[in-house]
Amino acid sequence: MTDMSNTPEGAARKKRTAKRYAAEKRFEYIGLAAVLSAALFLVILLWTIVGNALPALTYNYVKIPIDLTTEKLTAENAGSFDYRKIVRNGIYEAVPGVKGRKDRKKLRGLVSSGAAVELRSEVSENPQWIGTKQDIYLPLSDTADLYLKNLMGDITRPEAERKFSDIEIKWTDQLKEQGKIESRFNSIFFTHGASREPEMAGIWGAVVGSFLTLLVTLVLSVPVGVGAAIYLEEFAPKNKLTGFIEININNLAAVPSIVFGLLGLGFFLNGVYLGWFTLGGGFPRSAAITGGIVLALMTLPTVIIASRAAIKSVPPSIREAALGIGASKVQATFHHVLPLAMPGILTGTIIGMAGALGETAPLLLIGMVAFIVDIPGGFTEPATVLPVQIFMWADFPEIGFQQKTAAAILILLCFLIAMNAIAVWLRNKFERRW
Secondary structure, eight states, rough: OOOOOGSSSHHHHHHEEEEEHHHHHHHHHHHHHHHHHHHHHHHHHHHHHHHGGGGGGGEEEEEEEEOOTTTTEEEEEEOOOHHHHHHHHHHHHHHHTOOOOHHHHHHHBBBOOTHEEEEEEHHHHHHGGTEEEEEEEEEBBBHHHHHHOOOOOOOOOHHHHHHHHHHHHHHHHHHHHHOOEEEEEHHHHHHOOOOOOOGGOOOHHHHHHHHHHHHHHHHHHHHHHHHHIIIIIIIOOOOOOHHHHHHHHHHTTOHHHHHHHHHIIIIIIEEEEOOOEEEEHHHHTTTTTHHHHHHHHHHHHHHHHHHHHHHHSHHHHHHHHHHHHOOOOOHIIIIIHHHHHHHHHHHHHHHHHHHTOOHHHHHHHHTTTTTOOOOOSSSSSOOHHHHHHHHHTTOOHHHHHHHHHHHHHHHHHHHHHHHHHHHHHOOOOOOOOO
């Protein structure tokens, strides 16, 4: 047999083959570089968020002597008593020898302005303290906390002098050396609502608001979305009208979320004036029920599309077998097709809800950007959600809020990862191989 590799034609073929293999290798290296670059950027993002969030998970408390022997304080008014004077006298006693009105004002500033609220909570939980003297740990100011965490390095000296002078640094170091300052887990961040003071701001109000809003979204979007998908896929006649509806559902899934916010503002809050009457309107502004309805409208196309895809993936033989043994169309759909499609429906629903959890723009337009201090107790009370709370904190100039912003982002990412993990688990658990 003649060896063609030594002929000009064979050499040209080998050259083309080598060139093709080299191109494949280059493509493999480019793909690997793209994956490594994406992984690197993800690591940098998570490193930045976690690095900024960790300081917010701890806070520094100062132990000061608290005199609760005043006759005005009783067990009956312990939950409403004004403890500011008691806290003020306590910090004076903790750092004795401070004279002058200006220096005393700076000394009072070492303790958080919310220390009196924390003391009220402590005394309410421990009424046996009334009439005694106790050494109680109360939160420091955010500036003192930042100083102790060495997080004031990016502040220029004139600004640092204005925020935290040398005498305040001296008092803080003195208390630290005396063992009166202790770093603790920052429970305030997880149990309090919004506040203008960084050290007293928490995410619990936003978490409750997100839960109530998503509950409304779930109750409205899932039954309607799954019902629409079942009708369109199993019962609706294939004509121009259903085709038009399907096209518009797909288009709605791509509509920017802020458009749904405009719908909520114009219809649910303000209403549409039709001459004789107003259509819509009357819904409470900045409430979970309004936000939930807006997010339900935004989530509906996603739920419908995912549910239709899950129903369509069920083999036709399942329907034919059910109909062949005498089942009606409704029985075949609800007793056989729907149970087999449920994993895909649940997965699509959870992914849609995860997208709703991270939405901000439509909720800003319906007033959920309002400053809400109290924890919402119902669907019609003023509330905010985690993404909006992050947006608000990111706009505040105080460094303490930068930590709270990163920590809130970390909490939100944990919720989103958990929801997506549940979706993957449901798909793997209930998935059927045909």
